[in-house]
Amino acid sequence: MAISLRGRIQDITGVPVESSSRVIVKKPTAIGIGEGVITTQPALVDVAEDGGFTLSVEPGMGWLYIEDAGWSDSIPFVAAEGMTLFIEAWANATSQAVYTQIKELIAAIGGEAAALYAKQYIEAAAAESADAAAAIARQAAQQEITSAVAKLDSTVQWPKSELGAQDLNVVTTPGAYSQSSASNATQAANYPVASLRGVLEVLPTSSANRNMRIQRLTVEDGRSWTRRLYGSGNWSKWAQVTTFTGGDLGTQDLDSVLIPGSYSQGGANNATPERGYPVAERGSLIVLDPNPANANQKIQQYVSSQSNRIWIRNIYGSGNWSEWNEIGATREVPVGGIGNPYQHLIRERELRRRVGPIHTGGKAVVALVMDHGTKNFKEIVLPALRDRGLRVTFALNSNRLEPNFRHYASEGNIPWSEIKSWADEGVIEVANHSASHLLDSNDLQSEIIGSREFIESQIGRPVDSWVQPGLQAEGWGGFNNGIAPEDYYSTTAGAMILDGHAVVTGSIPDTDTANNRVYPVDGHIPIGMNGTWLDSGSESVISLIKQQIGQAVDAHGRYIVRFHPVSIDDGKQITSATLLSFLDWIQGEVDAGRIMVVPLREWAIAQR
Structure with missing residues (x-):
């Protein structure tokens, strides 16, 4: 049951109303976490000119934040049924003794009068001066939460x-x-x-x-x-967590709720299948925007506050919403949004902050992505890159130096410290290519998340990019090499990959068949993007790559070239001479001002 609390800013802080530029509340609210009560995302509070405000909250503990340039005041409160004044909830979060005195004062002089004088009355009585009262208030708010937790009114629900x-x-x-x-x-x-x-x-x-x-x-x-x-x-x-704020859904159709944020549905009668709900129950909706430039690419999570069940669905491109998938049902949909639906988005924004902005000036953007084969990379590729001033993404497996690693022989026992020096030099971006490059695995945690964390520990810098290793058709729990958008939202492996990386390659072709695998420079990071393989070194393949890079130049777009250094001079595929000739052509396109060659993470956030 919602509780309406009235109050005035000047009654709960020593700062004048005109000095308070913004007031924010984190309300207590009951959602699917057992018997506990947690707070919602911060929301602005409407404050009248005289400092008056009204909060509508659930029973439980929350915080009121009063801010202005250079200062802020944090005020805890604990709301209980029967309360009408914010000063009661403040006292309830301060100490049992203060709460008892406040209730006695309200009974003696009336509610509104108590709201004007209660805090000053209690604190001045203890401090023997009105000047000391404000300082005690701030001290009490910070130091007496411990006693408040232990001495809450019996009507308040709180973690035990x-x-x-x-x-x-x-x-x-x-x-x-x-x-x-x-x-x-x-x-x-x-x-x-x-x-x-x-x-x-x-x-x-x-x-x-x-x-x-x-x-x-x-x-x-x-x-x-x-x-x-x-x-x-x-x-x-x-x-x-990145904070978003939404609003009350009312009778709105969920298919039309595309603005990122957290929303509430307080009426089970409004939550109908016709309005896009997975269940006719009260709850909260979270909308995630994995690609800000694409207004139709969204993820929705609905959490029932009645049954504590959770559902996920997504929309990609200009298509339709997928079916709702219940978490914990036969097929789980553990998007990087369960508990924290913004994990992938947070990583993306951190990448943009740390590495960006990357401006193309109208040039095409090309990424050269190379998978393992460190011996050939060091002996043949690396000197060629240095000579031409090119930078690439080098995708590595965390188990690369273990004798049972599939491609152990091609690693040349080159230590991580040397690879770190290449990254420090700036010639490579190190990407996560899984732990062991297995065609299938039951230990996805180690293959995906553990691998990234190990590589980060070895090179001393964040690993932003995931470069998809080849899997068997139904490998990794049906992830299937990420050939469709649903693979990233309907499989455990896909969810882990999105959770752990800002940039994610896969096997999804660009939807524009006229410029297959040419991606627009439109400010957003595609999910599951693909590239063209250079390994064979045949005239037809090299001609195709040059043609598609030309299409990227015409479209001012983006293009990815994939390559296995182990294929160099193996007697069947590309020769070192052919590779160097191709890199000369790439350098010529750079010198002509038609393309820019950058590592994958910069390719992903490039903008015109």
């Missing part, structure tokens, strides 16, 4: 478990947990940020292939992080 000094890596039981001591929130205990109190949520999903746990930590300043655990593997790295 306190984390204490527990390591977050061992917290895998679904539910909500509180951390009331900043001193316990340490990086040694695997918190993403130290010395801040907050709430941890653990969300479960499961399937025949794996068990997954998702942790989301929201700290007292409003920031949130998520991470996930697959099976018996290791926790992924924490990723900070």
